[in-house]
Amino acid sequence: MNHIELKNITKNYKSNCALKDISLIFEEKRIYGLLGRNGAGKTTLLNLITNRIFPTHGYITLSNHPISENDALLERIYYMTESTLYPDSMKIHEVFRWTKTFYSNFDLTYANGLCEKFDLNPNKKFKTLSTGYNTIAKLIIALASNADLLIFDEPILGLDAHHRTLFYKELLAHYIKTPKTIILSTHIIEEIADLLEWVVILGKQSVLINESVASLMERAYAITGKSSDVEAFIQNRNFIGLEYLGTYCKAILLDKPTEETLKQINQMGLEKSKVGLQELFIKLTDVGGVLYEIPKVG
Amino acid sequence: MNHIELKNITKNYKSNCALKDISLIFEEKRIYGLLGRNGAGKTTLLNLITNRIFPTHGYITLSNHPISENDALLERIYYMTESTLYPDSMKIHEVFRWTKTFYSNFDLTYANGLCEKFDLNPNKKFKTLSTGYNTIAKLIIALASNADLLIFDEPILGLDAHHRTLFYKELLAHYIKTPKTIILSTHIIEEIADLLEWVVILGKQSVLINESVASLMERAYAITGKSSDVEAFIQNRNFIGLEYLGTYCKAILLDKPTEETLKQINQMGLEKSKVGLQELFIKLTDVGGVLYEIPKVG
Known part of the structure; x- marks a missing residue:
């Protein structure tokens, strides 16, 4: 061993x-x-x-x-x-x-x-x-x-x-x-x-995460939609990041979605997407103040 | 100036x-x-x-x-x-x-x-x-x-x-x-x-590419499908990379697709997707022998 x-x-x-x-x-x-x-x-x-x-x-x-x-x-x-x-x-x-x-x-x-x-x-x-x-x-x-x-x-x-x-x-x-x-x-x-x-x-x-990549990626997901809907959705859920773009908003969550959660996402008309390991890392280790969205040039 | x-x-x-x-x-x-x-x-x-x-x-x-x-x-x-x-x-x-x-x-x-x-x-x-x-x-x-x-x-x-x-x-x-x-x-x-x-x-x-990113990204695309179909499609087109996976194949092309090309892709049942700048770079500067697909672990 x-x-x-x-x-x-x-x-x-x-x-x-x-x-x-x-x-x-x-x-x-x-x-x-x-x-x-x-x-x-x-x-x-x-x-x-x-x-x-x-x-x-x-x-x-x-x-x-x-x-x-x-x-x-x-x-x-x-x-x-x-x-x-x-x-x-x-x-x-x-x-x-x-x-x-x-x-x-x-x-x-x-x-x-x-x-x-x-x-x-x-x-x-x-x-x-x-x-x-x-x-x-x-x-x-x-x-x-x-x-x-x-x-x-x-x-x-x-x-x-x-x-x-x-x-x-x-x-x-x-x-x-x-x-x-x-x-x-x-x-x-x-x-x-x-x-x-x-x-x-x-x-x-300290150690923030010690987990198989498969399990971590299963827990992580992003939700995009109207800010008020997204804000309502993340109540009492483990969200680790929130970004605003005009009246829209994207939340990163770390919380394996249940059947019920998936149903709710559908009913609220929210969009669910995958989160890459690097993006997840950035959110998890954000200590405030250094994160920005990169606007497109031109 | x-x-x-x-x-x-x-x-x-x-x-x-x-x-x-x-x-x-x-x-x-x-x-x-x-x-x-x-x-x-x-x-x-x-x-x-x-x-x-x-x-x-x-x-x-x-x-x-x-x-x-x-x-x-x-x-x-x-x-x-x-x-x-x-x-x-x-x-x-x-x-x-x-x-x-x-x-x-x-x-x-x-x-x-x-x-x-x-x-x-x-x-x-x-x-x-x-x-x-x-x-x-x-x-x-x-x-x-x-x-x-x-x-x-x-x-x-x-x-x-x-x-x-x-x-x-x-x-x-x-x-x-x-x-x-x-x-x-x-x-x-x-x-x-x-x-x-x-x-x-x-x-x-020498200089391989000297072009706006917008124009380059417009020219670059990938085609995926059955190997024989993809091989037929790329005839007389400017393809810069070809990868095989079983009986399937992916070709990277650098050639702004015309209306007719798009129609042909549809008719042949091929799939068209975007190519990122890094992937395009790798194909363009490939000098043979050092490129591989990374298989998934587990």
Whole structure:
């Protein structure tokens, strides 16, 4: 069992509380999305899981063993971060060999194959790569590491639309071939929504959502209609967003609609529509004042 | 007139040709999207426009004056790039004052207002900022510069969904208040599609598309149906992509449908749907081998 468990985790930086009493399990062989606003504590959470920093309170286990007490456990986790950990002057194929000394299951053939697919020359030095290709090199190392748990912190920084599509496809192929726990932390939410099985949304210091994507998407819906009708409809319902456009109004609700609710929507002449994961995320993590509708130009 | 004209521009780096005989006009007071794959030459083009590098052949003018001969012209352009040009140890409000020595119209009140909206503390040092807040600081400096031409190279790197929405909104408000030429170069295409009036798509070394977004979107459409029907339909039409799913097939066409075409689609029982800018971009710049459909998990 390769699950990670966080038990009552609090992390303070001096007087600043980054995470407060969080309990959370990342089950094995599941693809997770870890979402949150800038500063919500996503990177802190990932640094804790990978033992790079230590919790102020609480404890973390991997396969029921304390993560802090066994370096061997950490070899089962590969953590791809924004920062590069290898000497800049190393060539990519040298980094492959270097990584193999830490991750004995590192698959050199697979890594070279991915280089070809992504059109990355492994004889290049890391420091000569553009932002996009720097990301690609790090993605390849993570996938080829064959660790039991793969963690990606902002995996698509600087990638063009083709390379993003290719990465999603290769990640899924890798997962299907060798199922493992994968945690994706990214701000480009809509594109990965189809990949995710489970989503963890961090609010300020705490967990807002920890749920399967299927269940969350079943609960979320939007209602559009005349403002007075929509306002009447949302009474005593769990609505998380409200936008006005002239005399019309759109409400986002998080509340699986019952048969009766659907009947009511019909009777009131309201329109029901789907809500995407990114829109849902924005509403859930809105802390006031920064959300606007974008008017059309021209 | 603040238009930029590139006339027969070629740029070689040693034996490597980045741009080949490109002629292009960026009209004044228009919002442009400059799109292209990693390595297509977008940044080379922007560096040429801002006189940071020089063309191998051809010339560039701003308001009909050669851009290479007049430093004063360059003060009318603000170019936000991925790299930071100020000393890392400067505080943000110091960078504001420093920028004002180059851009005399820099609006300090506006800059401070934006800091508040984006929740950025101007007393922080640049080097202490996260990727997201580093981007935010640079966006604020660009907007407040009040230059006649604003160029953004990957303006949303590391921004969360809220901050991206806020940036798009503020950019548009800025444009409506003081119309100017704005060039946005980004890989996150779908989100900015509504903002753009005009799109320039670079292929390998050359310009693939230089067209208003409205006209391009009018030309682009998708046809879905039985493979044999779709294959018959696309004969002698300008199709740019074809995907198979079992016995069904989807074709992307770039060819404004005539009345007759619409009739034919109906008669053949085919389904016509819209194509988003990002999907269109992927098809147009596909160089073979890197595109796949993402299967659903579970």
